[in-house]
Amino acid sequence: MARRKLVYEGKAKILYEGPEPGTFVQYFKDDATAFNAEKKDVIEGKGVLNNRLCEFFMTGLNQIGVPTHFLKRINMREQLIRQVEIIPLEVIVRNYAAGTMAKRLGMEEGTQLPRPIVEFSYKDDSLGDPLVPEEYIIAFGWASQQDLDDMIALALRVNDYMSGVMYGVGIKLIDFKIEIGRVWENEFMRLIVADEISPDSCRLWDIETNQKLDKDVFRRDLGSLTDAYTEVARRLGVMPTNATPMTKPTLIN
Ligand SMILES: Nc1ncnc2c1ncn2[C@@H]1O[C@H](COP(=O)(O)OP(=O)(O)OP(=O)(O)O)[C@@H](O)[C@H]1O
Numbered sequence: 001m002a003r004r005k006l007v008y009e010g011k012a013k014i015l016y017e018g019p020e021p022g023t024f025v026q027y028f029k030d031d032a033t034a035f036n037a038e039k040k041d042v043i044e045g046k047g048v049l050n051n052r053l054c055e056f057f058m059t060g061l062n063q064i065g066v067p068t069h070f071l072k073r074i075n076m077r078e079q080l081i082r083q084v085e086i087i088p089l090e091v092i093v094r095n096y097a098a099g100t101m102a103k104r105l106g107m108e109e110g111t112q113l114p115r116p117i118v119e120f121s122y123k124d125d126s127l128g129d130p131l132v133p134e135e136y137i138i139a140f141g142w143a144s145q146q147d148l149d150d151m152i153a154l155a156l157r158v159n160d161y162m163s164g165v166m167y168g169v170g171i172k173l174i175d176f177k178i179e180i181g182r183v184w185e186n187e188f189m190r191l192i193v194a195d196e197i198s199p200d201s202c203r204l205w206d207i208e209t210n211q212k213l214d215k216d217v218f219r220r221d222l223g224s225l226t227d228a229y230t231e232v233a234r235r236l237g238v239m240p241t242n243a244t245p246m247t248k249p250t251l252i253n
């Protein structure tokens with residue numbers, strides 16, 4: 001029996017070697033973690049929803065010329081992606097105060113910020129992914145000044161796209177995080193969006209009611225996470241809703 005090579009198993013996803021060099025298969029698990037994996041659970045169906053939603057967002061980004069690692073969806077839980085050299089930073093874009101920012105600055109969650117704010121945290125679970133100033137990033141050589149400028153520009157383009165798409169279905173994009181990686185094309189290096197964009201990595205609030213439709217539902221025990229993600233998918237037309245079984249054979253002309 002053929003076996004594929006496991007490259008990395010993380011908290012929410014597994015990477016396998018892809019069919020061609022330079023590609024990976026990204027598998028979305030049902031595992032949910034929060035607070036640096038102190039809180040854990042298995043949420044049935046989360047992986048399927050995130051795979052679909054991630055496909056939807058990344059396809060849209062690719063189409064408007066924002067480069068991502070996404071190549072194609074393979075099945076319910078897997079997608080084919082380009083292998084990148086991940087820059088060890090979480091790039092966070094905030095439109096409204098929430099989470100750690102609201103806490104740190106004593107702001108009420110949901111306060112609109114004067115403009116989108118981009119911040120970086122250093123990807124290290126043992127340190128709890130600490131927030132780092134841009135100067136650290138340059139000094140420690142995690143990225144160059146040019147990379148940093150490109151990362152900010154990329155993150156802001158993702159923000160404009162995601163804000164617009166979500167606004168169209170009555171959802172406010174409060175904040176999100178992305179990971180960015182390097183790809184090499186001959187002697188040239190490009191930065192592209194990698195990892196995932198899903199309700200696991202965004203804060204999404206209903207415009208009318210401020211109801212949370214993202215991973216905060218899990219973090220703060222606010223109800224069913226699957227219901228929240230299904231609602232996002234339904235509004236975007238991502239998951240088929242006509243799942244009513246056919247009761248009898250139907251003639252199709
Ligand atoms: N295109 C890509 N090429 C290489 N690595 C990638 C790519 N996209 C995502 N990754 C990495 O694959 C892993 C995805 O797994 P997952 O998100 O479950 O990890 P995690 O538990 O959050 O851990 P980590 O702290 O490493 O992100 C992450 O380490 C992410 O940085």
Ligand SMILES: [Mg+2]
Nearest residue numbers: 010011012195
């Ligand atoms: Mg991750």
